[in-house]
Amino acid sequence: MQTRIVKISGDREKDDRIIEEAGRIIKKGGLVAVPTETVYGLAGDALNPGSSKKIYEAKGRPSDNPLIVHIARLKDLETIARDIPDTAYALAIAYWPGPLTMVLNKKDIVPKETTGGLDTVAVRFPENEIMQKVIISSGGFIAAPSANRSGRPSCTNASHCEEDLGGRIDMIIDGGESGIGLESTVLDLTAARPVILRHGYIDKAMVERVTGPVDIETTATEKPRAPGMKYRHYAPKGELTLVSGEAEKTARRILELAAGHAHNGGKTAVIFARENAALYEGAKDISLYDAGSLNDEDTIAHRLFSILRELDEEECRYIYSECFDTPRLGRAIMDRLSRAAEGRVISAD
Ligand code: AMP
Numbered sequence: 001m002q003t004r005i006v007k008i009s010g011d012r013e014k015d016d017r018i019i020e021e022a023g024r025i026i027k028k029g030g031l032v033a034v035p036t037e038t039v040y041g042l043a044g045d046a047l048n049p050g051s052s053k054k055i056y057e058a059k060g061r062p063s064d065n066p067l068i069v070h071i072a073r074l075k076d077l078e079t080i081a082r083d084i085p086d087t088a089y090a091l092a093i094a095y096w097p098g099p100l101t102m103v104l105n106k107k108d109i110v111p112k113e114t115t116g117g118l119d120t121v122a123v124r125f126p127e128n129e130i131m132q133k134v135i136i137s138s139g140g141f142i143a144a145p146s147a148n149r150s151g152r153p154s155c156t157n158a159s160h161c162e163e164d165l166g167g168r169i170d171m172i173i174d175g176g177e178s179g180i181g182l183e184s185t186v187l188d189l190t191a192a193r194p195v196i197l198r199h200g201y202i203d204k205a206m207v208e209r210v211t212g213p214v215d216i217e218t219t220a221t222e223k224p225r226a227p228g229m230k231y232r233h234y235a236p237k238g239e240l241t242l243v244s245g246e247a248e249k250t251a252r253r254i255l256e257l258a259a260g261h262a263h264n265g266g267k268t269a270v271i272f273a274r275e276n277a278a279l280y281e282g283a284k285d286i287s288l289y290d291a292g293s294l295n296d297e298d299t300i301a302h303r304l305f306s307i308l309r310e311l312d313e314e315e316c317r318y319i320y321s322e323c324f325d326t327p328r329l330g331r332a333i334m335d336r337l338s339r340a341a342e343g344r345v346i347s348a349d
């Protein structure tokens, strides 16, 4: 299959034609990668079981890992969800459009192919204007998981999508870089107390401000409530290890480990906070990846998936990363990094 890549130019008429075409493709059961404010999504018709099957195939995604349904009008929530609690509306007023996904009981119109066999549906109202227009032009309900091959880092620009899905989908809309760079917060609202299933840009304190106390799902369970959390995810091809501890000790440990790899020809890389750059200066046999300043956690979040992909391009075999325990997004960032590291964490002490 030939994948058309089309660029949003800012020319209103041309852009509208692209969006209309994307809508036509999706209505006919095809797939289009679309920019959103979190990461790029792979869009198909959420109410068409055949489209959802195609999404799973194109991504190589296990079929029990449900898709998020995207809407672009608040009233459409009631078409796909039932028993909607007041908290959902309060959260929608506070954070929609935006990077918050709410899990609710589903109505029959949503096929089980879309929800990975579950009786619940995850719903998000994204902020990105291109995505909103594509949703409307394709009928109002788009299933859109992250537009990466399953297990790979999510895509924050169109060339990442092409790398992973070129030849497998109908079209990629290039709308520039995704601003946030981390996937949405997933919040389960089907029990008495809300539960965060996946950390994201909307953190626990932001949810609690609206809903009161919130629980956090532990990912250690074998049958997590967000089925996607049990799968290997975000992993670069090289072996990523997280190193925790005080900055100087961490750098010393990482440089020792890198020196140990130098003899066998494996390329080593380190991901660090800008504040610690000097600790790695002049180091031999190690590629340096500056994730951004600890005072600017938005940038660290924004750069994370790109860095994980660059490490593959550079064929880094051993990768070490500092831990980024920043106040607001630290949890979401470390959730992605620890899954990319498949649990490999060592202490610098
Ligand atoms: P992605 O499509 O890559 O953004 O991942 C979507 C995440 O939302 C996965 O971790 C899914 O398991 C989770 N999710 C989607 N729908 C549901 C649902 N109905 N119940 C619980 N988790 C869900």
Ligand code: MG
Pocket (backbone or CB within 6 Å): 145, 146, 154
């Ligand atoms: Mg994903």
